Amino acid sequence: MHEWALAESIIVTVMKESEKEKLSKVFKVTVKIGELQSIELDIFKFALENMVELYKPPVDLENIYLEIDRCILKCKVCGNIWNYRDTPKELAEDEKEAIHFVPEVAHTYMRCTQCGSPDFEILQGRGVWIDSIEGEK
Amino acid sequence: MHEWALAESIIVTVMKESEKEKLSKVFKVTVKIGELQSIELDIFKFALENMVELYKPPVDLENIYLEIDRCILKCKVCGNIWNYRDTPKELAEDEKEAIHFVPEVAHTYMRCTQCGSPDFEILQGRGVWIDSIEGEK
Amino acid sequence: MDPRLNIINKRLGNINRIIAVSGGKGGIGKSQTAAALALYLASQNYRVGLLDLDFCGPSSHVILGIEGVSPEEDMGIIPPLVNGIRFMSITFFSGGQPSPLRGGEISNAIIEILAITRWESLDFLIVDMPPGTGDPTLDVIRLMERVEFLLVTTPSRVAREVMKKELSVLRELRIPVIGVLENMKIKKDSPAGEALAGLKVPFLGSIDFD
Amino acid sequence: MDPRLNIINKRLGNINRIIAVSGGKGGIGKSQTAAALALYLASQNYRVGLLDLDFCGPSSHVILGIEGVSPEEDMGIIPPLVNGIRFMSITFFSGGQPSPLRGGEISNAIIEILAITRWESLDFLIVDMPPGTGDPTLDVIRLMERVEFLLVTTPSRVAREVMKKELSVLRELRIPVIGVLENMKIKKDSPAGEALAGLKVPFLGSIDFD
Ligand SMILES: Nc1ncnc2c1ncn2[C@@H]1O[C@H](COP(=O)(O)OP(=O)(O)O)[C@@H](O)[C@H]1O
Ligand SMILES: Nc1ncnc2c1ncn2[C@@H]1O[C@H](COP(=O)(O)OP(=O)(O)O)[C@@H](O)[C@H]1O
Ligand SMILES: [Mg+2]
Ligand SMILES: [Mg+2]
Ligand SMILES: [Mg+2]
Ligand SMILES: [Mg+2]
Ligand code: NI
Ligand code: NI
Ligand SMILES: [Zn+2]
Ligand SMILES: [Zn+2]
Numbered sequence: 001m002h003e004w005a006l007a008e009s010i011i012v013t014v015m016k017e018s019e020k021e022k023l024s025k026v027f028k029v030t031v032k033i034g035e036l037q038s039i040e041l042d043i044f045k046f047a048l049e050n051m052v053e054l055y056k057p058p059v060d061l062e063n064i065y066l067e068i069d070r071c072i073l074k075c076k077v078c079g080n081i082w083n084y085r086d087t088p089k090e091l092a093e094d095e096k097e098a099i100h101f102v103p104e105v106a107h108t109y110m111r112c113t114q115c116g117s118p119d120f121e122i123l124q125g126r127g128v129w130i131d132s133i134e135g136e137k
Numbered sequence: 138m139h140e141w142a143l144a145e146s147i148i149v150t151v152m153k154e155s156e157k158e159k160l161s162k163v164f165k166v167t168v169k170i171g172e173l174q175s176i177e178l179d180i181f182k183f184a185l186e187n188m189v190e191l192y193k194p195p196v197d198l199e200n201i202y203l204e205i206d207r208c209i210l211k212c213k214v215c216g217n218i219w220n221y222r223d224t225p226k227e228l229a230e231d232e233k234e235a236i237h238f239v240p241e242v243a244h245t246y247m248r249c250t251q252c253g254s255p256d257f258e259i260l261q262g263r264g265v266w267i268d269s270i271e272g273e274k
Numbered sequence: 275m276d277p278r279l280n281i282i283n284k285r286l287g288n289i290n291r292i293i294a295v296s297g298g299k300g301g302i303g304k305s306q307t308a309a310a311l312a313l314y315l316a317s318q319n320y321r322v323g324l325l326d327l328d329f330c331g332p333s334s335h336v337i338l339g340i341e342g343v344s345p346e347e348d349m350g351i352i353p354p355l356v357n358g359i360r361f362m363s364i365t366f367f368s369g370g371q372p373s374p375l376r377g378g379e380i381s382n383a384i385i386e387i388l389a390i391t392r393w394e395s396l397d398f399l400i401v402d403m404p405p406g407t408g409d410p411t412l413d414v415i416r417l418m419e420r421v422e423f424l425l426v427t428t429p430s431r432v433a434r435e436v437m438k439k440e441l442s443v444l445r446e447l448r449i450p451v452i453g454v455l456e457n458m459k460i461k462k463d464s465p466a467g468e469a470l471a472g473l474k475v476p477f478l479g480s481i482d483f484d
Numbered sequence: 485m486d487p488r489l490n491i492i493n494k495r496l497g498n499i500n501r502i503i504a505v506s507g508g509k510g511g512i513g514k515s516q517t518a519a520a521l522a523l524y525l526a527s528q529n530y531r532v533g534l535l536d537l538d539f540c541g542p543s544s545h546v547i548l549g550i551e552g553v554s555p556e557e558d559m560g561i562i563p564p565l566v567n568g569i570r571f572m573s574i575t576f577f578s579g580g581q582p583s584p585l586r587g588g589e590i591s592n593a594i595i596e597i598l599a600i601t602r603w604e605s606l607d608f609l610i611v612d613m614p615p616g617t618g619d620p621t622l623d624v625i626r627l628m629e630r631v632e633f634l635l636v637t638t639p640s641r642v643a644r645e646v647m648k649k650e651l652s653v654l655r656e657l658r659i660p661v662i663g664v665l666e667n668m669k670i671k672k673d674s675p676a677g678e679a680l681a682g683l684k685v686p687f688l689g690s691i692d693f694d
Contacts, residue, residue, distance in 0.1 A: 005350035005390040009281035016280050047349075077626050098367040101351065101390070104383040105364070108373045117657060118374050119622045127386070130275040142560035142600040146491035153490050184559075214416045235577040238561065238600070241593040242574070245583045254447060255584050256412045264596070267485040299541045300510010300615040305642070330616030331509045331646040372649035374617040377587015405510040405615050406540030407584040432515070436541040439582035 002101065003040055006128045007047035010064070013130055015057045023135035026059035030132045034125040035071035035084055036103045038096055058135070071125030073110075080114035084125065088113060103127050139238065140177055143265045144184035147201070150267055151194045160272035163196035167269045171262040172208035172221055173240045175233055195272070208262030210247075217251035221262065225250060240264050278389035282417050285350075285388060288395040289323070293452065294414050297426035298436030300405035303457035303481070304426050305333040308402035311424075313338075316358035320397040323353060325387075326363035327414070328404035329373060329380050335365050350392040362391055377409040384413050407440050415449055422450040424478075428458045441475060456480040488599035492627050495560075495598060498605040499533070503662065504624050507636035508646030510615035513667035513691070514636050515543040518612035521634075523548075526568035530607040533563060535597075536573035537624070538614035539583060539590050545575050560602040572601055587619040594623050617650050625659055632660040634688075638668045651685060663688040 010031055018026050033039050045066070052061045071084035087110060091099070095109040103126050107118045147168055155163050170176050182203070189198045208221035224247060228236070232246040240263050244255045286292065295308040305328065312324040326334035334340075343354040344366050353360040364373065364383065375383065393399060401421075404410050414421055423444055427437040437454065444451050453476035460483045470477045496502065505518040515538065522534040536544035544550075553564040554576050563570040574583065574593065585593065603609060611631075614620050624631055633654055637647040647664065654661050663686035670693045680687045 001347045002350050002390050005281070005285075005392070006277070009277035009389055012284065013275065013277040013280040017275070076622070094369075098369065102364065102367045102383050102386050104375055104379045104386070105367045105373055107375055107379065108368045108371050111656075117626075118372075118653065119376070119626060122379075126382070128277060130277050133275070138557045139560050139600050142491070142495075142602070143487070146487040146599055149494065150485065150487040150490040154485070213412070231579075235579065239574065239577045239593050239596050241585055241589045241596070242577045242583055244585055244589065245578045245581050248446075254416075255443065255582075256416060256586070259589075263592070265487060267487050270485070301512055301643075302510075330618055331642070333642040333646075336642050336645065370645075372617065372653045374622060374653050376619045376622060377590065380587065380618070407582065408540055408590065408618075409586045412584060412586060432541070432543040432546050433511075435546065435580075436543075443582045443584050 001043065003044040004047040004050075006039070007044055007051050010048065010128065010130065011051040011055045011057050014059055014133060015055060017133050018058050018135060021135070022137050023058065024137060026057070026133060026135035027063060028132070028134040029059055029064045029130065031064060031066050032069040032129040032131050033066055034069045034103070034127045034129065036099060036106060036122065036125055037127040038100045039128065041066065067131070069125040069129070072123040073120045074123050075112035075115060075117055075120045077117040077119055078112060078115040080112055081123070082113045086113070138180065140181040141184040141187075143176070144181055144188050147185065147265065147267065148188040148192045148194050151196055151270060152192060154270050155195050155272060158272070159274055160195065161274060163194070163270060163272035164200060165269070165271040166196055166201045166267065168201060168203050169206040169266040169268050170203055171206045171240070171264045171266065173236060173243060173259065173262055174264040175237045176265065178203065204268070206262040206266070209260040210257045211260050212249035212252060212254055212257045214254040214256055215249060215252040217249055218260070219250045223250070276385070278385050279417070282385070282388045283419050285391060285393065286399070286418060289393055289399045290397045292399045292401065292418050292421045293424055294401040294403050294421050295424050295426060296403040296411060296440060297433070298405065298407065298440040299433045300331070302426050302428045302433050305337055305402050307424070307426050307455060307457065308400050309334055309337045312359050312398070312400045313357060315398050315400075321395060322358070323360040323362070323393050323396045323399040324402065325399060326365070326402045327384060327410045328402060329364045329375055329383065329410070330404060332363050332365045334361070334402045335363050348392070350390045352392050360393060360396065362387065381409040381413050384410060385417070388417060407443060411440070415447060422452050424452045425454045426457050427454055429456065429460065438473070441473065451475055453478040458483040486595070488595050489627070492595070492598045493629050495601060495603065496609070496628060499603055499609045500607045502609045502611065502628050502631045504611040504613050504631050504633050505636060506613040506621060506633055506650060507643070508615065508617065508650040509643045510541070512636050512638045512643050515547055515612050517634070517636050517665060517667065518610050519544055519547040522569050522608070522610045523567060525608050525610075531605060532568070533570040533572070533603050533606045533609040534612065535609060536575070536612045537594060537620045538612055539574045539585055539593065539620070540614060542573050542575045544571070544612045545573050558602070560600045562602050570603060570606065572597065591619040591623050594620060595627070598627060617653060621650070625657060632662050634662045635664045636667050637664055639666065639670065648683070651683065661685055666690040668693040
């Protein structure tokens with residue numbers, strides 16, 4: 001349910017950016033949803049709907065596109081690159097939940113699949129991110 | 138004169154990479170020389186020449202291309218992006234020398250040209266970097 | 275574009291004063307001071323929050339003796355109320371296990387926590403800072419618009435030198451510094467008090483070593 | 485491609501043992517221990533280097549009383565010989581002024597220093613680590629192939645918890661840990677010694693607070 005806080009940040013950002021860029025209308029907002037954070041898409045959409053009603057941003061709900069961003073990790077020690085989905089050991093529910101709130105604690109619960117190091121980078125697919133805001137002045 | 142240590146790292150890396158990638162011949166190595174580090178190009182070239190003689194890497198000296206990389210900085214506080222060359226206050230000689238050895242001490246001697254913060258990123262043009270190694274198996 | 279950066283000051287909008295307890299060096303009593311300050315203010319009936327940003331050596335939860343509580347998820351996360359203090363710490367998520375994070379990741383985690391934590395109305399938010407002037411300090415300066423610093427030091431020369439460096443960065447950026455507190459005083463004389471005489475920063479007094 | 489990463493182990497190639505003095509928390513005596521260890525080994529006629537990697541609170545130069553020396557530039561940089569020890573520190577470049585660096589920058593600076601410093605032949609290189617298990621610790625593990633750790637702790641519970649977290653990371657990565665040293669002991673009993681009993685790591689003894 002903290003998806004609401006993140007959805008709010010999307011709408012507030014669209015409003016700030018459209019104001020800054022003096023956009024009268026926003027055609028399209030593309031939001032990347034990083035796999036690592038295990039966002040509940042239904043809750044997130046519902047929260048976005050409510051936030052659109054509350055803030056009345058210059059974009060229609062159906063023009064906010066959500067794209068799932070595959071999570072790719074890279075080990076800083078051995079160079080190994082792997083997908084979060086392919087992590088051999090499934091994470092426990094409470095570990096997933098912790099990563100859901102603060103994706104960086106992945107370094108507490110996950111290891112490089114090749115060398116076992118916790119020293120890896122999240123190349124993509126971490127969390128909620130605005131890929132683009134398209135509109136006209 | 139510590140340019141020699143950096144030139145050596147270039148040659149050692151070309152050798153390691155060509156071995157790893159099983160390249161029998163390397164056509165071209167492109168080296169970026171970041172402006173921030175104020176590398177003395179003549180010394181660097183002379184050092185490269187000596188290192189090529191010493192290590193006998195699978196690349197000819199004339200196929201190592203040096204490209205000056207403009208140094209671009211971005212403030213994390215106000216978002217301002219500026220060129221190192223356009224920094225209003227010229228750095229003192231000893232400050233330049235310190236940055237020559239460890240470019241990160243730029244955060245000690247330089248400030249965002251807009252808001253005065255030391256909290257800026259070096260977007261490009263930090264130091265010596267291998268852009269590409271081209272060869273055949 | 276990072277949407278979280280635009281919501282942080284809204285989340286902190288109903289907090290009257292934000293005080294970061296810092297000082298450069300480790301082990302000088304920052305966490306001790308932050309916890310004591312939070313407890314004192316709470317005892318005076320102020321609404322107080324305590325945020326532990328020392329991800330490598332989180333200690334506020336140990337000092338406050340916090341166990342068995344966790345934040346509630348409700349359109350964000352609500353810090354649990356412990357000893358009259360709203361408390362938030364990375365340990366709620368790392369479960370006390372090692373979290374070897376690089377600076378950029380610590381920064382990202384701090385941004386996430388600031389973006390989702392609903393402190394609601396507070397008189398004071400006390401921030402327990404890690405040692406150094408790395409990512410957490412730079413982020414607190416960058417992201418928490420109205421932050422003020424309280425610097426801790428000790429009679430040790432090394433500690434004082436590090437504190438003076440942090441002070442000079444804060445000065446240059448015109449961040450309000452409430453003052454400097456000398457902790458762990460052993461001898462009668464107060465080297466920090468003397469050293470500060472020329473720096474035009476309030477000396478808040480000394481706390482004995484005990 | 486970062487060419488510096490490929491030269492570091494050549495630069496460290498003629499060093500017999502590399503010992504990182506670490507321990508998680510700040511202010512527990514890491515720098516004191518590192519300096520004492522380096523001075524002791526030098527007094528035994530070993531060739532010793534001391535590398536201060538605490539960029540936020542560099543203190544080895546203060547403890548050793550180093551002033552007016554600087555590295556020599558000669559196909560790299562040669563650390564000056566001070567009290568019989570080859571010494572390298574960021575302060576040679578920051579001139580003792582504040583250097584508010586984010587983690588990624590500290591990492592970059594460490595890589596640069598490791599890539600250009602010519603230690604030549606040494607029996608021991610002692611590394612004075614900053615608090616935490618952030619970029620410097622992760623880089624030392626990643627970049628210094630044969631590093632061993634010496635962990636410092638104090639009788640404080642918080643310090644011990646942080647040390648145990650670091651120990652568990654080192655264990656998991658199979659990095660050699662020489663042992664744990666308890667510093668600043670005040671009371672007779674040695675909580676660190678007892679706490680370590682179950683951890684199968686050598687307890688190196690206690691140093692009194694003085
Ligand atoms: N005035 C004091 N007298 C004695 N011990 C103290 C005092 N202040 C703090 N300490 C102890 O010193 C250690 C470091 O304090 P801490 O608050 O964790 O420092 P920091 O947060 O700066 O790293 C702790 O064990 C703490 O209990
Ligand atoms: N055994 C000890 N007794 C008394 N003071 C000590 C002892 N060891 C270290 N100190 C002091 O404690 C402070 C912190 O030590 P330092 O070596 O700088 O810690 P660190 O490097 O872990 O941050 C310094 O002022 C130092 O002089
Ligand atoms: Mg603390
Ligand atoms: Mg703490
Ligand atoms: Mg130290
Ligand atoms: Mg030090
Ligand atoms: Ni949630
Ligand atoms: Ni040079
Ligand atoms: Zn790996
Ligand atoms: Zn700026």
